[in-house]
Amino acid sequence: MFKNPRRILIIDTDAERCTLLVDYLRLEGFHALPAHAVEAGLDAVEHEALDLIICDEVMPGMTGEAMLAALRTRSDTPVLMLADTEEDAEAIKKAGADDAVVKPCPPRELYAHIGGILRRSSSSRATATPIVVGPLVVNPTERVAKAGNRPVELTTTEFSLFELLARNAGGPVSKEEIYPKVLGRPMGPYDRAIDVHVSSIRHKLSAVVGKALAIESVRGVGYQLIVRPPEELQSL
Structure with missing residues (x-):
């Protein structure tokens, strides 16, 4: 799909779901990095070169909007949020997320959303002059x-x-x-x-x-x- 393996960070306190998502993305050729806690995820955002962040909207002690804001203050990497309902997905997109999907999301549908974000991101950076x-x-x-x-x-x-x-x-x-x-x-x-x-x-x-x-x-x-x-x- 892409010339080089894209680096995707998954922030999800549900360890089982996070592991399943990491395994799936790796099978699809992505370099997937798991983070099972908010602090670990934010630290990775600051110190890793990333192409996409996938983040669960439900985090301990934080709203989805607050988590998105915390990500935005640390990086301009595109963010795909995992929401509980269609209403939540629309709200978090209006708050500035690049995209949002409702859990549970079929793997192929998620793959399509990821591909769309990465293509848009690559296109927006393609004209950047060294x-x-x-x-x-x-x-x-x-x-x-x-x-x-x-x-x-x-x-x-x-x-x-x-x-x-x-x-x-x-x-x-x-x-x-x-x-x-x-x-x-x-x-x-x-x-x-x-x-x-x-x-x-x-x-x-x-x-x-x-x-x-x-x-x-x-x-x-x-x-x-x-x-x-x-x-x-x-x-x-």
Whole structure:
């Protein structure tokens, strides 16, 4: 169906149903990852490169809308929700889910919904132009950043942040812009979430490109990505 195995995360506290779904998707050629708890699912969303998230609408202590919002603040990966009723499915789609199906959903019907989402997602990213910053090529379609054949191993959130900085290389990007675009929420008082991500990206960048690129702090504003010319590198 697709050139490379698509990575699909299944978040479902019903372990038996989750296992059955994982097994089915693997038989269909997908790379399926299970998460049997909300915390495990949200952690995977932040740290795994994913093509689709399938999530049960019923989560302990959370509404479907709240779970969807939690996913959206961490990633722009498409979300397919599993709903109890047609009314619930329509409501969660209006809340922003890419699609929703009613449980139990016949396997072939679910497969068709998955295929539709992945095709739409691939099409929307197909025209994204790679961004070249110094020795690094940032590919928004594949969500990878490479120097030659060496990738910078970024998490989903880190890539979103680095892509934003790369698109504005040489100029500052304010934290007021970064927070909603990367984390899906405004910056809070004493909020250092983005600072932590920047620190991690700096370390990973240095391991691949050395000092050719630098993320500099802009006091009172935010951050900017700097491309150092070869002659400057010789003096560092």
